[in-house]
Each structure stands twice: as structure tokens, then as C-alpha cells.
Amino acid sequence: MAFGTSVDLTSNTGGIVTPNPFWLASAPPANSxxxxxxxxxxxxxxxxxxxxxxxxxxxxxxxxxxHFKGTRAIGFNNIELITDRPLEVNFREIAEVKKxxxxxxxxVSLMVETRDEWRDIIKRAIDAGADGLELNFGCPHGxxxxxxxxxVGQEPALNETITSWAVEFSTVPVLVKLTxxxxxxxxxxxxxxxxxxxxxxxxxxxxxxxxVDIDRFVxxxxxxxxxxxxGYCGAAVKPIAMHMIGCLARDPDFGLPISGxxxxxxxxxxVEFILLGCSSVQVCTEVMLRGYRVVGDMIxxxxxxxxSHGFSTIEEMxxxxxPQFSEWGELDLNYETVAxxxxxxxxxxxxCVVACHDGAHQCxxxxxxxxxxxxPVVDESECVGCNLCQIVCPVPxxxxxxxxxxxxxxxxxxxxxxxxxxxxxxxxxx
Amino acid sequence: MLVGPMVDPRxxxxxRSEAGFGDFKPALGPAQALAEANRCLYxxxxxxxxxxxxxxxxxxxxxxxxxxxxxxSARTILDANIFGMSCARVCPVEVLCVGGCVYNExxxxxxxxxxxxxxxxxxxxAGDWRYFEAGPDxxxxxxxxxGGPASLAAAHExxxxxxxxxxxxxxxxxxxxxxxxxxxxxxRADDALAEVAYVLGIGGxxxxxxxxxxxxxxxxxxxxRHDALFIGVGLGADRTLDVPGKELAGIDGAVAFIEKFxxxxxDLAGVQRAVVVGGGNTAxxxxxxxxxxxxxxxxxxYRGDEAAMSGYEHEWKAAKVEGVRALWHTQPTAYLDxxxxxxxxxxxxxxADKRPLxxxxxxxxxxxxxxxxxxxxxxxxxxxxxxxxxxxxxxVVDADGATGHPRVFAGGDCANGGKEVVNAxxxxxxxxxxxxxxxxxxxxx
Numbered sequence: 001m002a003f004g005t006s007v008d009l010t011s012n013t014g015g016i017v018t019p020n021p022f023w024l025a026s027a028p029p030a031n032s033x034x035x036x037x038x039x040x041x042x043x044x045x046x047x048x049x050x051x052x053x054x055x056x057x058x059x060x061x062x063x064x065x066x067h068f069k070g071t072r073a074i075g076f077n078n079i080e081l082i083t084d085r086p087l088e089v090n091f092r093e094i095a096e097v098k099k100x101x102x103x104x105x106x107x108v109s110l111m112v113e114t115r116d117e118w119r120d121i122i123k124r125a126i127d128a129g130a131d132g133l134e135l136n137f138g139c140p141h142g143x144x145x146x147x148x149x150x151x152v153g154q155e156p157a158l159n160e161t162i163t164s165w166a167v168e169f170s171t172v173p174v175l176v177k178l179t180x181x182x183x184x185x186x187x188x189x190x191x192x193x194x195x196x197x198x199x200x201x202x203x204x205x206x207x208x209x210x211x212v213d214i215d216r217f218v219x220x221x222x223x224x225x226x227x228x229x230x231g232y233c234g235a236a237v238k239p240i241a242m243h244m245i246g247c248l249a250r251d252p253d254f255g256l257p258i259s260g261x262x263x264x265x266x267x268x269x270x271v272e273f274i275l276l277g278c279s280s281v282q283v284c285t286e287v288m289l290r291g292y293r294v295v296g297d298m299i300x301x302x303x304x305x306x307x308s309h310g311f312s313t314i315e316e317m318x319x320x321x322x323p324q325f326s327e328w329g330e331l332d333l334n335y336e337t338v339a340x341x342x343x344x345x346x347x348x349x350x351x352c353v354v355a356c357h358d359g360a361h362q363c364x365x366x367x368x369x370x371x372x373x374x375x376p377v378v379d380e381s382e383c384v385g386c387n388l389c390q391i392v393c394p395v396p397x398x399x400x401x402x403x404x405x406x407x408x409x410x411x412x413x414x415x416x417x418x419x420x421x422x423x424x425x426x427x428x429x430x
Numbered sequence: 431m432l433v434g435p436m437v438d439p440r441x442x443x444x445x446r447s448e449a450g451f452g453d454f455k456p457a458l459g460p461a462q463a464l465a466e467a468n469r470c471l472y473x474x475x476x477x478x479x480x481x482x483x484x485x486x487x488x489x490x491x492x493x494x495x496x497x498x499x500x501x502x503s504a505r506t507i508l509d510a511n512i513f514g515m516s517c518a519r520v521c522p523v524e525v526l527c528v529g530g531c532v533y534n535e536x537x538x539x540x541x542x543x544x545x546x547x548x549x550x551x552x553x554x555x556a557g558d559w560r561y562f563e564a565g566p567d568x569x570x571x572x573x574x575x576x577g578g579p580a581s582l583a584a585a586h587e588x589x590x591x592x593x594x595x596x597x598x599x600x601x602x603x604x605x606x607x608x609x610x611x612x613x614x615x616x617x618r619a620d621d622a623l624a625e626v627a628y629v630l631g632i633g634g635x636x637x638x639x640x641x642x643x644x645x646x647x648x649x650x651x652x653x654x655r656h657d658a659l660f661i662g663v664g665l666g667a668d669r670t671l672d673v674p675g676k677e678l679a680g681i682d683g684a685v686a687f688i689e690k691f692x693x694x695x696x697d698l699a700g701v702q703r704a705v706v707v708g709g710g711n712t713a714x715x716x717x718x719x720x721x722x723x724x725x726x727x728x729x730x731x732y733r734g735d736e737a738a739m740s741g742y743e744h745e746w747k748a749a750k751v752e753g754v755r756a757l758w759h760t761q762p763t764a765y766l767d768x769x770x771x772x773x774x775x776x777x778x779x780x781x782a783d784k785r786p787l788x789x790x791x792x793x794x795x796x797x798x799x800x801x802x803x804x805x806x807x808x809x810x811x812x813x814x815x816x817x818x819x820x821x822x823x824x825x826v827v828d829a830d831g832a833t834g835h836p837r838v839f840a841g842g843d844c845a846n847g848g849k850e851v852v853n854a855x856x857x858x859x860x861x862x863x864x865x866x867x868x869x870x871x872x873x874x875x
Contacts, residue, residue, distance in 0.1 A: 348473075
């Protein structure tokens with residue numbers, strides 16, 4: 001291996017500095033000091049302590065998952081609440097962790113109701129050694145029924161008020177954890193900013209109903225004879241998280257540091273989140289499913305990526321994809337691609353044929369019998385370049401979408417409407 | 431459902447030698463089946479289907495396993511091939527469906543289609559899941575001569591279309607080679623009979639066993655009794671080797687020997703060395719079976735070489751792994767006699783031109799010699815059926831199984847010369863559809 005660029009993974013999220021950008025999210029893997037110390041030993045750079053507040057009583061059955069075609073838990077759902085452990089135990093353990101791991105980040109997630117409660121719990125968290133605070137305005141189950149969690153996150157005025165209390169009482173950076181259970185994320189990020197937050201973290205979980213027991217007629221997870229909505233997370237929510245992160249990252253009025261959460265399961269996901277503007281990423285579900293050990297590959301993969309792309313710090317790569325996250329009206333309507341199938345790689349499964357015929361524009365056909373091959377034929381004159389064939393193809397790099405020079409200069413919808421720029425003739429629209 | 435003693439596994443001797451064999455390809459458990467089913471790419475115009483003589487919609491039945499629709503999975507299989515349970519076990523999948531799997535094209539392990547098919551069909555038979563009903567009575571009747579997979583598949587298809595069926599079988603148990611001839615590490619006789627009972631479960635298939643046409647009943651009588659006939663009598667006795675000593679004890683035809691140990695008990699005491707003469711699939715089955723029966727030293731003796739043998743490569747590979755050795759380019763010229771029992775073979779080495787090499791004579795000791803050099807064809811059986819033609823002992827049929835006699839159809843080994851169970855099933859079904867067309871478009875006796 002060539003040791004070209006030296007890479008520094010140090011991450012700074014609104015003043016919370018950690019040895020790398022990989023944090024445990026506030027969740028069961030960050031429930032106790034013993035767990036977090038094991039996580040730090042495994043390589044995690046930071047941990048957001050499972051939300052502290054008045055300790056609750058949990059239901060027994062509390063997790064559910066979406067399995068797909070043999071892959072367990074591509075999506076995950078929980079109805080667990082905040083900490084159920086005595087606050088003094090949590091604070092004692094925070095102090096112990098900070099004593100033994102002074103360079104790692106311990107961010108304490110908090111959720112209480114009144115101004116006095118916020119003042120008290122923030123003081124105790126900081127006294128215990130918290131490097132930062134995360135205000136849990138996101139939890140979409142249980143706590144919101146009591147006026148906390150997402151009940152706060154969905155009301156910009158309430159968000160701003162409580163954030164301003166926390167900032168007033170805190171001597172360490174304050175992150176506001178946002179709920180995705182809103183129409184547009186930006187007003188909520190801006191409310192946190194007006195409240196004085198040093199950064200935001202998103203997304204919390206998405207309101208969900210993970211399944212139905214089709215023999216008992218009860219949704220899952222089943223608690224005796226009933227169920228309730230949970231919070232959805234895991235690999236399947238990553239696109240929703242990235243959209244909301246991208247929306248805030250590109251908002252010129254926003255500009256706060258972002259700790260990204262939602263479906264981060266490996267280094268590649270982390271790279272995408274950082275390119276969309278995150279300073280750190282938080283992981284829960286992947287750790288719940290596979291353990292703290294997954295961070296080794298995350299660190300190595302991110303390091304290799306940065307080295308191969310010439311980035312020496314997280315800050316150098318942060319947000320590189322944000323300017324390219326645009327609006328539909330700005331897309332070039334004259335940009336045209338067609339599918340190309342590599343006959344040397346094609347295994348003849350015809351997945352592309354059936355997908356194109358039933359789900360797209362009927363332009364990929366089985367080769368004529370006399371051709372003696374199962375490599376399909378693309379009718380490029382009909383191919384709209386939709387990518388579906390490439391998506392269903394089981395062979396890596398077998399189908400590529402090749403750009404076509406159609407002689408038209410770039411023209412967006414906005415330019416067509418405002419300036420009448422010429423558009424190429426439509427394909428497949430007959 | 432038991433139709434009679436000819437399909438009742440309880441009528442088989444309990445101590446028969448085949449009972450000691452385990453499965454060469456063990457059954458999949460639910461977790462294994464699910465994992466394997468989930469690997470399937472669900473190809474369109476799938477090559478595996480194109481390789482299946484009965485055209486089972488393989489991606490569809492595998493998808494149904496993966497979604498937990500096991501009853502539907504077995505329906506998909508059995509709708510195309512009512513012998514889906516035995517075919518799952520006995521098909522040479524390596525050269526059929528599995529050989530066509532597109533995973534081979536990416537040098538990845540192909541889907542274990544046979545084992546998945548067994549998973550679904552075993553459940554169907556164990557649970558007696560029934561999918562097919564006899565059609566409304568057509569008033570027509572078909573006689574089926576021979577009680578193997580071809581006739582049974584034809585009869586099942588004809589019953590779905592409402593035609594009355596009678597099977598005439600010369601033996602004691604139904605099922606043909608599925609019952610008497612399949613290697614027991616693939617399919618045992620009791621399972622074969624259970625499947626026949628399942629097939630007969632559609633109802634309305636009369637069975638007359640122990641009946642040999644020509645001896646017990648004439649073709650004319652059958653033609654008078656039925657609107658159409660299907661002939662699925664298979665092949666005849668093992669060919670013998672006409673060399674000195676052929677009358678000695680310890681010499682047997684491979685097919686006859688296999689039937690003996692599948693349906694009864696064979697005594698191999700004193701057999702240290704066995705030789706099987708031949709290079710086809712019966713020979714390869716026989717050597718593997720002899721190893722399984724405990725013969726310490728088993729040799730296949732073939733006049734050609736490894737490349738020329740007609741036995742499947744994957745089967746021969748397995749035989750070699752099991753310790754079988756081969757003598758290539760070798761031809762027996764006489765049996766060795768030790769007090770009336772065979773003691774071995776005198777052989778001669780053959781040159782590339784298949785001619786004996788002078789001076790290259792040697793002896794191969796053996797206390798048991800099985801001959802797998804082909805089976806007699808049953809041409810003489812159909813003598814007297816006007817229009818039915820023979821070619822090299824095979825009944826000449828068209829793609830629909832039609833012979834030159836307008837009311838006589840045929841399929842399976844007697845027409846194809848000896849192929850797989852799945853071919854017999856496909857031919858029986860195709861003939862049934864042709865018979866149905868003939869019977870419903872006005873043709874009459």
C-alpha cells in the first residue's frame with residue numbers, strides 16, 4: 001500500500017472534537033458506561049449517551065424489523081423510550097468514561113420538560129464531563145405523547161425556545177436532534193439556529209408501523225394484544241436522511257454544522273453523508289445488528305477513500321456534493337444516455353428484458369434466436385436512459401449508461417420556460 | 431391414499447438391501463431452502479426452464495419458496511410434472527436445469543434446483559396436498575400398457591381431461607424403473623410407490639397388474655376395449671455377453687441385479703471384488719451401488735475410454751471419489767470358472783481402433799460380474815399392431831407420441847431408447863394431450 005496523502009480523521013462538529021467522525025447515536029448501544037467504553041476500545045470516536053430525562057418504564061417487546069429476500073433487518077423499528085436507568089447512575093458512568101477516555105467525545109442526549117428541569121439536567125451532564133449536549137426533539141413514539149421528543153421538534157417556536165434555554169444554561173456545544181416527521185426540514189433547522197444551537201443532528205426515527213402479524217391480526221411489535229407506531233431506522237431510511245441533510249446543507253440561511261444520522265452502515269455511507277455536508281455521522285442500527293466491531297472497516301474505508309481522493313482532512317471533503325444537489329428545473333433536459341450491455345459480462349438472465357418491458361419503455365429485447373446468444377439487444381432509438389436495467393442487473397458493471405451526443409446544447413426546464421431554449425425530441429413518448 | 435398392493439410400500443420386504451442407503455444429496459431444511467431460494471435471480475425466459483423436458487417454471491416455484499408459499503410452489507412443479515418429487519431426486523440436474531443456471535456464466539455456484547424442488551414436493555406428498563381433479567367424464571377410455579412414469583404421467587393428464595384410464599402392467603409393483611431401477615441413494619422403492627399412489631390419487635385410473643400383453647390379453651382386445659392406447663413398456667432384459675462361461679453363477683445383468691436389491695435382499699458374502707461391464711449410466715449406477723452395498727473392490731470395465739463413456743461425467747466423478755476404479759479399452763473374452771462360480775474375467779486390451787491388441791491378454795479377478803451393456807428392445811411385443819413401426823427395436827413416434835396406428839401412442843424408454851424419468855414424463859404428458867385432441871375432435875374406434 002502506498003502511503004501518499006497523510007489522512008487526519010479528526011472531526012469537529014460545532015466545537016465537539018472527536019478523533020474520528022464515527023459516533024454512536026443515542027440509542028441502546030450507548031445505554032451505559034461499560035458499553036461505551038467497549039465501543040471506544042473498538043474505535044468509535046464519540047458516543048451520544050442514550051437520552052437522559054426522568055427514567056421511564058419500557059414495554060417488554062419493543063423492536064421489529066423489515067426483512068427482505070433473505071436479508072435480515074434492512075429496516076428497523078423500535079418503541080423503546082429514553083433511559084430507564086437512574087440519572088445518578090448515568091452521570092456517575094459518564095464521569096468514569098470521560099476520565100478513562102478523555103480524548104473521545106461524550107455527548108449527552110437530554111429530554112425533559114420545564115425550564116428548571118433543563119437547567120438542572122444540563123448542569124449535571126456538564127458536571128459529569130459531557131463534551132456536548134444533544135437535545136432530543138425527535139423521538140416519534142411514546143415521549144411525544146407526553147409533549148416531548150418530536151412534539152417539540154415539530155413546532156419551530158417550541159424548538160427555538162427550548163434550544164435557547166439549553167444554550168443559555170450550557171457551557172458546552174449544543175446540538176439539536178431533528179425529527180424527520182415534518183413536511184420540510186428547513187424551518188426546523190432554522191428554528192434551532194435561532195435558538196442558538198451550535199449544530200444539528202438528523203434524522204431521528206421516522207414514524208412507522210413495521211409489520212402486521214397476519215395470523216393474530218396485530219401490528220408488530222406485538223405487546224400483548226396491541227401495538228403502536230414505532231420509530232423507523234436502519235439501512236432503508238438512508239435516502240430520507242440524506243435528502244433532509246442535503247436540504248439543510250444547501251440552505252444559505254442555515255450554515256450550522258451537521259451530525260448525520262439515518263442508515264449509516266458502512267464507510268461508503270459515511271462518505272456520502274460527509275460529502276452532503278456532515279461533520280460527523282452517528283450509527284445505531286448497524287451496531288445493534290452487528291456490534292461495535294463494524295467501526296474498524298468504517299475507519300479504514302474512509303481513510304482509504306480520503307487517501308485515494310487526495311483529502312487530508314474531513315473538512316476538505318465535507319460538502320463536496322452539496323452544490324450539485326439542485327432542483328428538477330435546473331436539470332439538463334438535453335442530456336441523454338442509453339443502456340449498453342457488455343456481452344462479455346452478461347450472464348443472460350433477462351432481468352433487464354422483463355424490467356424494461358414491464359416497468360420501463362420496452363426497448364430491451366431478447367436476441368433473435370438465430371443469434372445464438374442470450375445477451376439482450378438494446379434498441380437505442382427507444383431507450384430513454386432511465387437506469388432501470390442497470391438497477392436490476394445482477395452483474396456489476398455489466399450495464400452502463402452511456403452519454404449520447406445528440407447535437408443539442410444543454411437546456412433546463414427553467415431555461416426552456418424563460419428563454420425558449422430548444423429541447424431534444426422526446427424519446428419513448430409514443 | 432393406497433390404491434392397492436401394487437403401490438403399497440408396506441408390501442415391500444422390510445429387509446431389502448436398498449434400505450441401507452442414505453441420500454447422496456440430502457434434503458434441505460427450511461433455513462437452507464430459504465437461503466438457497468433467495469439466491470435465485472428469477473430470470474425471465476429462464477435457461478433452466480428451457481433445459482427441463484417438462485418445462486417446470488423453475489424461477490416461479492423457487493420464488494414461491496422464498497415468499498413462504500410452499501403449497502403454491504409444489505403446485506407450480508406438479509402442474510408441469512406430476513412426478514416432480516422423483517424427478518427432483520433422479521434427474522441429472524447437472525446437465526439439465528442446474529446446468530442451464532445463469533450463475534454458471536458468472537462462475538458462481540448454480541442454484542440447487544433439484545434440492546429445492548424436492549423440498550417443495552416432499553412437503554406436498556407428506557401433507558397429501560392435492561391440486562388436480564379429474565375432469566368431467568368424457569365417456570372415452572384409454573388403455574395404457576406399462577406402469578412406469580410415462581404411462582402414469584399420461585394417465586394423470588388424461589384424467590384431468592375426463593378420460594377413463596386403465597393401466598396394464600406386467601409386474602407386481604407399479605412405477606417402472608422409478609420403483610425397480612433408480613439408484614437408492616437417489617430414490618428408494620417405498621418413496622417411488624408413495625409417489626405412484628399420489629399420482630393415482632386423482633382417481634379413475636384402474637390398474638391391472640401382472641398382465642402381459644400378448645400372453646394375457648391381445649392388442650386387438652385392448653383396441654376393442656379402449657378408444658386409444660398408450661404404450662410405455664420401457665426396455666427389456668439386460669443384454670448378455672456371449673463368451674465362454676456365461677452360465678456360471680455370480681453373473682447377472684445390471685438392471686436385474688439392481689431390481690433384486692431394491693425390492694429384496696442380495697447376499698454378497700464372499701464377494702471381495704466386483705466388475706461391472708459397460709460405460710453407460712447403468713454401469714456407473716451399478717458400480718456406485720456395489721460400493722454402497724459394501725463390496726470392497728469395484729471395477730468398471732469398458733471397451734472405450736473415459737472421454738467416450740456415455741455415463742454422466744458428474745456421476746462417474748462421484749464413483750471415483752467413492753473408490754471405484756476403471757479399466758479402459760478392455761474387452762472380456764471369457765469368464766473364469768471356479769467350481770461353477772465366476773472367479774473373474776479374461777480380457778484383452780483394445781487398440782485405438784477398438785481391435786484387440788495381440789498379446790495384451792490379462793485376467794481380472796471378480797466374484798461378481800454385472801453386465802450393463804444395454805437392454806433388449808421390446809419390438810416383438812408390438813408385432814401385430816398394424817401401422818406401428820419399429821426402428822432398431824424402438825417404437826417410431828412423432829413429436830406427439832403418435833405411432834403409425836391412428837389410435838396407438840407411445841412414449842418413454844420403449845420409444846426413446848432409454849432416457850431419463852423426466853423424458854418419460856414429458857413424453858407421456860405430450861402423448862396424453864395428443865390423445866385428448868384425437869378423442870375430443872371426433873376420432874373414434
